[in-house]
Amino acid sequence: MHTVGFLVNPVAGMGGAVGLKGTDGLVAEAIRRGAQPRAPRRAEETARLLRGLPARFLTSAGPMGEEVLIRAGIGDYEVVYTPPGRETGPDDTKATCRAFLERGVELILFCGGDGTARDIYSVVGDSIPLLGIPAGVKMYSGVFAVTPAAAAEILRQGWGAGRTLHCQDAEVVDVDEEAYRQGTLSTRIFGIARTPYRPGFSQLSKQVFEDPDEERAKKEIARFLREVMEGTPDILYILGPGGTTAAIAGELGIKKTILGFDAVKAGRLEGLDLNEGDIRALLGHHPRARLVVSILGAQGAVLGRGTQQISPSVIRTIGKDNIIVVATPHKLAKTPFVFIDTGDRELDREFGEFITVVTGYRVARRVRVAGSGEPHGSP
């Protein structure tokens, strides 16, 4: 029997319908504009499809889960937290998650948007997988299933007889809602969560076999890059944020910061969590340097978005041919093309139509670069 933490942010997505591009701090305004809750309906759609699954649900009282489960016809649940009133907020989300952790749930199924994902992640981190039922205004985080039905399908598949639930890394992205309302997409990675996914969900993996295990793919990339780095002890390597670059550091026996830029040379750590100034200083001492970055965010950014430490002039100093892009096939399946947004459109263009992305042990792919600077996710 599986134990699932089930959580609904009842106000998620309310701002979108009334043109608020997000609901953070604007629930009252959204309601005044006539917004209707949509998250409970979306969550119910998923929950109905989970009836009969060998799972027990732990949830929050009232609109944060219990009511949805009752409407969906799921009787086997237990309330672990009761919000003080009908109006709920981030504190209730976090309190529920703390209760989930205490009770040892193996996965949190939640319904909301990027803000909800961020609140949950701030409590549970990557200790248990998160799976989002999409209901928010913005869903740049990689923890969301494509549709409510897809979320149910991932669990049904993963917990079916003789099956394994496969997990992969997914960025939890923090979007500056104020800037977003002004028309600028400014994202930063808040953290790297674990999320289940269904191998074979895309046509690609039906036809060309990919290893369903992303962890193994990361290790393969890391093994290759370790050998490259050992073969070039005179080169300074700057490792960017993300789970794949962390795996490379792990392979070298070095602990890197998950969200920062760290420098390594000849197997030795040269600096942690570097800012632009630190990187410039290092480049002054080390004439030969390479930058190792992964594809970030659900939108497929290679540079830019969450990597502001790497300014256009830093990239020019390092040289675009000394940038090694790494990504697991799993990540690329979600982001079939990538975009480069260094902040300098001329520089973006120099990367050309394709970039080479290392995807495994001695394996790379040619990946098309989308029109530079334009996000292609659907806000």
Add this chain to the structure above:
Amino acid sequence: MQTKILLDEDHMPRRWYNILADLPSPLDPPLHPATGKPLVPDDLRPIFPMELIRQEMSDRKFIDIPADVQDVLRLWRPSPLFRAYRLEKYLKTPARIYYKYEGVSPPGSHKPNTAVPQAYYNMKEGIERIATETGAGQWGSALAFATQIFGLACTIYMVRSSYAQKPYRKSMMQVWGAECIPSPSTKTKAGKAVLEKDPETTGSLGIAISEAVEDAVTHSNTNYSLGSVLNHVCLHQTVIGQECREQLAAVDEYPDVVIGCVGGGSNFAGISFPFAGDKLKGTHRDIDIIAVEPASCPTLTKGLYTYDFGDVAGLTPLLKMFTLGHDFVPPSIHAGGLRYHGDSPIVSRLVHDGVMRAISYHQTEVFDAAQVFARTEGIIVAPEASHAVKAAIDQAARCRESGEEKTILFNCSGHGNFDMSAYDAYYAGQLVDYEYPDQLIRESLARIPKVGGHD
């Protein structure tokens, strides 16, 4: 306007052409993996019949094709040579494009050209069963067809991921009476060891080879058989090029360009060796012979010319060839038959000596070419053959620019009727264009000590 150039059955070649006899110096010999010394025939006896070992090491220029083998080859040979008028018109090229079509054989590719004689010699020497491996299933189905004709049992270790993905190749093997086992299996020690470590493994050609060899070595009535790379396999395929030369002569042609796709090198050897022989002898010095390989597994274009093992485990003799390293596992492209880290030692030598040259293409562009070919000439080619199609189209397009009226010949080595899922992926925009990061790989190898100094 003659579209099909056909030869009568009595013009089918009666001898195989052995290009080793025309090389300016002998090929570097295969080395014993344990001693590092050149192989002697006895080293190969546990897995191959004596006649094939003789052919592997022969320096005779022509080797007679046994009458019983000719009888079987006549089921589809001589194969047709086509003039690709419709493709030429589509490309608006002054070049004349000819293609040899090996898809007319019962298994649908060039593979039975060697499967039949291999089964025959094993039968003659009292062998009762042959074990082999297959990736995408072309070789397995060809050997199933051939062994059944000569009354031999056949066990085929098929890479597990293909076994699930290409169910019809497996069905063909069953129709021809062969036993097809997903590899890794519990039948061999090698298979069990892999399964214990990783029950969910997808398998690989390297593992399947190890299983088939182990099966042959541990059963006295059983031999092993290989569908490419080795000299005797290339030898058997030379019927293709010999027929082409005669068919082209019938329309007063001789090729300026000869093209074939390369995995282990056998279909390319088949079409090109007779012409490469002409080049070595100096009768046609200017002929351009082009080996086409996938960019994801660019053995001839980015590999090293050195001694390496033929399999992942390092059990086979060391062969002097272009190699990406025997531990390189090529990515899962749809042209499964081109996923090999090494290459035929003869093809390697000829590329190294500049008698031939090699180019590479990405998956998506070869499928673009295959679609053009299917919509002009009608044949839906195998993903492997689409590499040759792409190179022929590029050569013809160059003639359009230069105005040259070149004669282009390529080997259309098999049909793609069992590869429709690959075409589905192409139309769904899901083909992955793999790259071989050669500079990084060279750097990664810098710290690894050279094995035995065979360079």
